[in-house]
Amino acid sequence: MGTDLPPALPAQRRERLLRLLDRGDIQRVADLAAALEVAPVTVRRDIAHLADQGQVRRVRGGAVAVERARAKGADESARAEAPSIGIVVPSMKYYWPDVVRGARETAQARGARLVLRGSTYDARVDRRNLARLVDGVGVAGLVIAPMTSGAEGEELVRWMQELTVPIVLAERTAVRGAYGEPMDSVTSNHELGAAMALRLLVRLGHQRIGLVTVAKSPTTPAVRAGWRSACVELGLDPAGVPDVDTEDYGSPTWPERLDSVLDATLASRTTALLVHSDAEAIALLGRCDERGIRVPEDLSVIAYDDEVASMATPPLTAVHPPKTAIGRAAVELLLNRVRSPEPVYTQRVVISPELRVRQSTAPPAASR
Template identity: 40%
Template sequence: MTDLSDEDPAPLFALQRQERLMDELRAHGAVAVGRIAVVLGVSELTIRRDINALARRGLVTRVHGGATIRSSIDESRGALTGRDATVTKYTIGMVVPSLDYYWPEVVSGARVQAAQLQSRLMLRGSLYDARDNRKQVQVLVNTSGMHGLIVAPHTAGPEGLEMLRWLDSLPIPVVLAERRVRSAAAATRLESVVTDHAAGAMQAVRHLYAAGHRRIGLLTEPQSPTTPHVRRGWKRAIASLGLTPDVVNTDAVSFDSFDRETVIDEILAQCTSTGTTALLILSDPQAVAFEQHCADRGVRIPDDIAIVAYDDEVARLGHPAITAVRPPKQFVGRGAVDLLVARLEGGRNRPPHHIKLTPELLVRESSM
């Protein structure tokens, strides 16, 4: 008699889960075990078994922490046939400023799309620093057979302006990921794919307004490239809804700051003095830190103050789970590859494209 103790007790349900997994993969290019387990309401072990089953059938490629659409360079089941068996057409370099927050999903989307387009992706991590950005880009430019680059460089200030001009002068095409081409750079060849963070901030404010809040504040990170765009969207939404800007509005909070508790106490005092009843917080770690501190001080979320996080990396793990704006990170990476390959195949006569993608608002208990 076959021992079924280590198998799914309901094959029909397993098939339905695997179909859902494939739907997610087709839509996003990759899935993370933890996230899809929460979505489907099953254990992470069950999802891993489903991924293994799909991988054995040659439908997906297993990666650390999840799976991606079957890659044309995945040799785990031997060579592919037909269109997927063609040789690599392009080698694409990619430089991102972080390998542990926000950017892994962007990279995953780029990697999957590159494989779909018979291209090879070479990744280098950098710092939020123009000099290091330039060093990593130069290594890729000097790599034999490099066709084009996807870069998320430092673009602020004079150093950032010079970086944009230098990238525009390179002999191979460059697409910026989550970075905009500053008009002062007078760049004529750079292309870009960005999240419309201002639109995401406006979604958050309007959601809080619909929930009954009329004094909606903002907490941001001082060094984040996303901050100016989120702040712009927050201001626009406040003005369009006829709300007062005389609320909490600061970039002083940081999850790893040694004086975090003191800073958050000051913010809570400002909430009381200004009548602020809701906050948009960039980013997730700051939102989680704020929520934890509120619990320690007996401040109830969302009863006393509602919060919405921006980024949705770990917001769902808060207690209560935190409503969040989720940028379409996978699609930023995929779109950057699409733009680069289109430029390579269309040549210099193809006009530069600049694409904005709209983020998604995921409503959870922290703002309900």
């Protein structure tokens, strides 16, 4: 590589890029970036600019000179017939397998190849996964559930907006640009899910309904917002009832924290709890049994997520987010973006959850 050369101006750099493309059939973004000594995102922008001018054709993973594309039939219609799309989820064990299943079903039905990557709740890991899918695999679009909070999450969102492939957020929302324009997204209506749980409990006669959530979960803010708005809607007074944002059940301090929640529940005469998520709700059931607190006779419990709630003793009433439907709708929206030659309006798809009633909820003892 010409390490002695000064940094090229955009026009000069694009001329060099065109010469590189003329020398080979298809050039990958990563290879072009190395040859030009610039970042992959710069190459993607140059390719997008040259494609708009009709000088190159974008293909999976990079670009090809127009004449070579014609000679080999590597046009956009061929790419659209069987595109590869990437999906990045923060967990392969909890919640997300159902989302992936729905995504796979729709991808197969529409003749697309789904490339799965597992991530973590870490914006830096999300960025590495996305870069590999775009620059290495050459996917035509992305479905992702990124970590969007905090400084690193905000930086990730800004970086994603520089990518030249369409992106659909799953169970996340984000905005872009100076005017806060929304990005495409498909989400569960978690606020409605929490409200549905409270409406059931009020119908059963409960007036003191607490909330227990996990601090690190991206779902927590929406569940809490739904709980608070439902308290207003239903005329409930949340003052004094447990409203706890705690660590998850695997934390060393969880047993002590769980006891403090139950102490506050008894002291405030709270008769029902909404608990996010299943694991924490099941742990609470076990501790209630050890302390002689009967469920549902003394305390009704509703879980949020419904991954394993039906396997608890007693089986837990639970809010069931539409996980499979989220995956289906996200891929459907993404493929419409990939295959549409025309600009389209941003879409925010919101899907309602279900409330599955089981044996952990009953009228409070005082009303029986």
